[in-house]
Amino acid sequence: MSTPDDNLLCLINDAKLKFNQYAETQTNFQAPQAHISIESETNDTTKVHIDVEYNGIQYHFESVEEKDINNIYQYLNSQHSVRAKYASGNTPSLKDTTARIHTLINRFKDKNSRLYLYSGFTVCDSQTDMFLGCANLGSGSEPGTSEMAFLNRQDCWSHPIDITLTNTLADMKTTNKKIYSGIGTVEVCTLLQYGARLKQDGYTIDGHPLKSIVATARLDNEGSWKSCAKAGMTLYDVGVVDHYGSKIRYQLQKIM
Template sequence: MAGENEELERIIHAATNKFNQYAASQTYFIPPQAHISIDIESNELAKVYIDVEHNGNQYHFRSVEEKDIDDVHTYLNSQPAVRAKYSNGQICSLEQTTSRIRTLAGRFENRNSPLYLYSGFIVTDAETDMFIGMASLGKGTEPGTTEMARLNRTECWNHSSNNTTAGVNTIGRKIYSGVGTIEACALVQYATRLKQDGYTVDGHSLQAIVSTARTDNEASWKSACKAGMALDTVEVVERHGTSLRYLLRKNI
């Protein structure tokens, strides 16, 4: 048992050093600027749009709607590769996807919901309207925290960190690089805007945005790091399985 504990401590120490060394190398990174629009209609239906430019591409975030169920299930939730390092690593049924999308869409329909955050976005190429992925903020495990979540179709992954074949993040003549960074930066800026506008999480003022990422999922934790999230600890999060994860946090 002592030997196992020592080995775990060694692994955690190495993972901590790896994150901190990467964070130190990103001191001069300038996050892409998110242009955020929150429109509240007379029936209290919210319409939220976020536009971001990065590496020559224009990206558009818009409120999730029920019409997005097929895209989310086809490109994300039914794909083992996409889900492998996300949450518990399991794919979702169409019924589970439908329930999730309806929950996210409902956040934009009822200003008095317990969460009280307008969040859950479909991310597209702003020029072609091509589906790229989904990003959202939800309730964190601590009062006043909101947790970041992101999933993207495999064709838009950065090959250097997630894939073994160069060029797989190319669709048509476009090369998508840094999509996760765009989403993380946009969500951090959006959370900051929500706090400024007085939104709460279950009645608590927003204090921090948090995220978890498996230590072997470099695309996830590196993009969060670029968005200004710092390492809180390295541990196993039971609800996400047995893999070690970085617990990341940015106070807002």
């Protein structure tokens, strides 16, 4: 008779196989090239702009600012569907969102911050300036590691879960509106290239040279782990990550 431990082991082995089989099909994937500019402003803030094109869409990443709080709250943090498979699955309040954005803004200001420049970006359509989502780097659990995360409004995912939004996608196809499928892939590729640039320019993470960028993704968050696999991240573990709750997650990395 199989025990719960056997079942768990089986689930983990199947998940590893699924990831590695998918990753195998992506070895010839050409990552989009991010154009990164890191500029010191007179008001002591460092501004980072990144431009990247993928599947015919031009994306613009920009270091977060106070003015972004409303979009981040309205389209991402207040939306259960967007947050459901992210971290612990909670939807933070406007107050918590504001505090978090202030923390990220400070990492572009305070050169003594242990995470100086390891911070967050808004992601927009360069042509229309439409807010699409946000992507960040932060500290990882091991010295010299940085963890990435990304969140996007649901109407630009390649597989939206909400029926009404699926209809919206069909409408968009017939009315020739833009379809942003691929944004997860763009964000992972861009954050990896930004991390490489920080390392090359000598920016340490919590006092350590950047060793690797890591990400976690729930097994049922296919868009998330596939985006990481396409960008060349590899699997180093499958299991529960205590601070993200009880769901089993892929743990992925890219050595820098």
